Amino acid sequence: MSASVWVDGAQPYEVVVGPGLTTRVAQAVPEAAERVLIIHTAVLQREAEALRAVIADAGRTAVMAEVPDAEAGKTAEVLAFCWQVLGRSDFTRSDAIVGLGGGAVTDLAGFVAASWLRGVSVIQVPTTLQGMVDAAVGGKTGINTAEGKNLVGAFHEPASVWCDTDYLATQPRNDLLAGLAEVVKTGFIRDTEILGIVESATPALVAAPEAPPSPEVVGVLTDLIVRSVRVKADVVVADLKESHLREILNYGHTLGHAIEHVERYSWRHGAAVSVGMVFAAELAGLAGRLGEADVARHRSILGGLGLPVDYPGGRWDALLAAMRRDKKARGSMLRFVVLQGIGNPVRLDGPDPALLAAAYAAISR
Numbered sequence: 001m002s003a004s005v006w007v008d009g010a011q012p013y014e015v016v017v018g019p020g021l022t023t024r025v026a027q028a029v030p031e032a033a034e035r036v037l038i039i040h041t042a043v044l045q046r047e048a049e050a051l052r053a054v055i056a057d058a059g060r061t062a063v064m065a066e067v068p069d070a071e072a073g074k075t076a077e078v079l080a081f082c083w084q085v086l087g088r089s090d091f092t093r094s095d096a097i098v099g100l101g102g103g104a105v106t107d108l109a110g111f112v113a114a115s116w117l118r119g120v121s122v123i124q125v126p127t128t129l130q131g132m133v134d135a136a137v138g139g140k141t142g143i144n145t146a147e148g149k150n151l152v153g154a155f156h157e158p159a160s161v162w163c164d165t166d167y168l169a170t171q172p173r174n175d176l177l178a179g180l181a182e183v184v185k186t187g188f189i190r191d192t193e194i195l196g197i198v199e200s201a202t203p204a205l206v207a208a209p210e211a212p213p214s215p216e217v218v219g220v221l222t223d224l225i226v227r228s229v230r231v232k233a234d235v236v237v238a239d240l241k242e243s244h245l246r247e248i249l250n251y252g253h254t255l256g257h258a259i260e261h262v263e264r265y266s267w268r269h270g271a272a273v274s275v276g277m278v279f280a281a282e283l284a285g286l287a288g289r290l291g292e293a294d295v296a297r298h299r300s301i302l303g304g305l306g307l308p309v310d311y312p313g314g315r316w317d318a319l320l321a322a323m324r325r326d327k328k329a330r331g332s333m334l335r336f337v338v339l340q341g342i343g344n345p346v347r348l349d350g351p352d353p354a355l356l357a358a359a360y361a362a363i364s365r
């Protein structure tokens with residue numbers, strides 16, 4: 001049983017969520033495509049090979065590009081390697097690319113597709129929770145440079161997205177829980193039912209971390225993926241008309257990105273965003289926008305998932321400097337998304353430095 005969410009826009013596309021989907025990806029390859037490039041990492045070698053076989057059975061020429069794992073794959077060198085493979089395989093405008101992997105691979109594959117011949121189709125097959133609920137949906141693609149993350153990129157929407165929940169069985173549990181931070185975020189900013197679902201499922205979500213998630217947990221995760229994708233789809237589509245709505249997806253990310261930077265990217269993204277959301281909640285509480293119980297709920301949900309909810313004191317100057325350099329800052333003015341009550345995100349531009357320092361004190365350990 002699979003569920004699907006449509007992302008509207010100039011070219012609406014489907015995000016399918018469910019078990020055993022990878023073999024269906026061959027059906028999603030555009031009619032006109034004679035060649036398909038599968039971009040993957042060594043971790044998913046076997047799955048990539050299975051995908052190659054079904055695509056070949058469907059009468060297309062499948063070409064493989066194995067790329068370095070995680071952020072090491074999001075570089076200009078790897079991008080050039082993919083272009084070389086495309087060039088040597090005579091890829092035309094009507095051929096297609098498949099990104100099979102976590103958010104790093106879908107970001108790279110999306111950018112390869114955006115740039116080759118000024119844009120060819122990309123089918124995304126995210127294999128991590130983070131990739132399913134966030135990276136593979138919405139059309140943002142890109143790579144890193146030596147100076148920073150995601151500095152080069154393009155908007156290029158996928159032709160379709162296949163969230164095969166079978167992949168969640170092999171994802172390390174800590175990575176999965178970090179991906180849940182992004183799910184909880186969509187609960188705080190829009191679909192507040194997500195919060196209750198996560199709260200009820202927390203004991204099962206954190207149980208037996210060495211074992212694959214139980215069928216019940218996979219069922220809950222499927223529901224949460226569909227809900228989160230729906231939120232992202234709604235926001236991304238509304239953003240096309242009402243600019244800046246997309247910023248609400250950045251809840252917890254202003255401080256989160258700064259923590260990632262200060263920690264030299266040794267933290268999981270979701271862990272940094274978790275602290276960032278608690279910080280944003282404290283900030284909203286201090287600004288009189290969010291009640292004490294709702295601030296406490298941030299700590300209990302995220303902490304319950306084993307995600308960090310505090311941060312060492314004494315690093316404010318470094319965090320502030322990192323936030324000012326963030327590409328989402330305008331000039332040196334800091335921008336935060338805060339909640340004016342759960343489910344109601346608003347923008348807070350250039351808050352009083354004393355308020356920021358007080359919110360930092362509240363999350364410091």
Ligand SMILES: NC(=O)c1ccc[n+]([C@@H]2O[C@H](COP(=O)([O-])OP(=O)(O)OC[C@H]3O[C@@H](n4cnc5c(N)ncnc54)[C@H](O)[C@@H]3O)[C@@H](O)[C@H]2O)c1
Binds near residue numbers: 103135269
């Ligand atoms: N484009 C966007 O809108 C957007 C949004 C959020 C995040 N991102 C990007 O996504 C990336 C993070 O994504 P991520 O958290 O998926 O990290 P990742 O892609 O680096 O994957 C994390 C690790 O999990 C491994 N892995 C992947 N699938 C697996 C599976 N099924 N079983 C076992 N291991 C598996 C990978 O090999 C990797 O080592 C970042 O580069 C971030 O910038 C992009």
Ligand SMILES: [Zn+2]
Binds near residue numbers: 134182253269273
């Ligand atoms: Zn994020």
